[in-house]
Amino acid sequence: MAEVTLYHWEPNANSGKPMLALAEKGVAFDSHYLDLLNFDQHDPDYLKINPAGTIPAMTHGSRMLTESTAMMEYVDETFPGPKLMPADPVDRWRVRWWMKFMDQWLAPSFSMLGWSEFIGPAVRSRDPDVLKARIERIPMEERRVAWRKAIYNQFSEEELAESRRRCAIGTAMLEDELSKRAWIGSNDYSLADANGFNLAYIIPLGQPHLANDEKTPHLMEWLRKIYERPATQEIWTLSRVERMRTRVKFLAREAA
């Protein structure tokens, strides 16, 4: 049994953040997969570990940690292995600036579109009474509201338009930043790259008019470079949703 147990869904978005950080550091962890589409994260057994019913969560010895970005900094500061934060204070500020932007601005927009287009439809066909019961047991009121919106398709056209607007702006900002240097926050791979990859790999798939080789060449190169890293390859072996595991492969460079 490893010292670290990670409770996670697919190796993307928030779950993918500590997964990538641990894999990059070379830290072995016990993987505890929770099926978000089956609402496993609100199961009474899991609520004993994380009463908020959010994923990811990580236990390290007797300590339980939540919040994926703070968790990544913890992983970087606690374990040996390559440093995933730069040493220079300005670079560190830039990494944190981007993570804040990703978490607070980009992720909610990407997530609304993802819930509207994938997660909602994926669970909507379930037995209505089961769905109702599953929603009722969600501990946090705002998560109940979010799930209801996704399941019953209650996002307003105004909300979706605002999310699409933010995705477009965010994509352009990523491309602009990546035209300045090889990685998003500094000259070396950092937590901001791990954070950003998990959000951004879906853009060329879901919104190919925003991100493609002609329009956003630096973003595409950055995604491919991160995808081919051993840590990224390693965490994607933990994917159990076939559609996701298959689709991410568009980032593989063709054999010469």
Add this chain to the structure above:
Amino acid sequence: MAEVTLYHWEPNANSGKPMLALAEKGVAFDSHYLDLLNFDQHDPDYLKINPAGTIPAMTHGSRMLTESTAMMEYVDETFPGPKLMPADPVDRWRVRWWMKFMDQWLAPSFSMLGWSEFIGPAVRSRDPDVLKARIERIPMEERRVAWRKAIYNQFSEEELAESRRRCAIGTAMLEDELSKRAWIGSNDYSLADANGFNLAYIIPLGQPHLANDEKTPHLMEWLRKIYERPATQEIWTLSRVERMRTRVKFLAREAA
């Protein structure tokens, strides 16, 4: 001329975060006060410094930094003086967990109530054509939307109720956490205390049913302890809004 210039409004909320961090570290800075109620932050001269038109912003030599939480970590890591982040990784994680919760969950709710009850009414009496022109020059679309809502009182009852619900939960969480230790994130004063004070000092004033000596004694003691710190006293001398400068004094302990 100091090496650091800080562009800020009142010594509370986001502006107060780097102000407190700099003052706690003993770093001299040139104070550049921007009147939020006069929309100074969208003035063309300021947009040359920070094109996003947000406050606070800080220049350190030739470097311009934004985003108040990342800026506080930069201040702590760059300048000598007392450490405002704990050394232990779990404590560091807890400080960051709280700052994330404050920035993403508490601050938007507090801010909506503050805009609805103070900032909106404070600017609403201006010449309508001037207001319209001031809104039009705001660089970020979502800030234009937020200002329109505040000025024309367009927050829905549902939005306000949700903000009040979050304030109540957040206040109870702060009280619970402060019953465990003297400071919010670790056993020593940290950036989380600076961040939290700037948000929470207004609760006993604006929502006395949520925070008072009977219901939240630990929160009240924590606010008073932070208020009497020399750094807090120092930054409040920079306040120019009489109502704010006067009201915060409720935290002064009565002379024996």
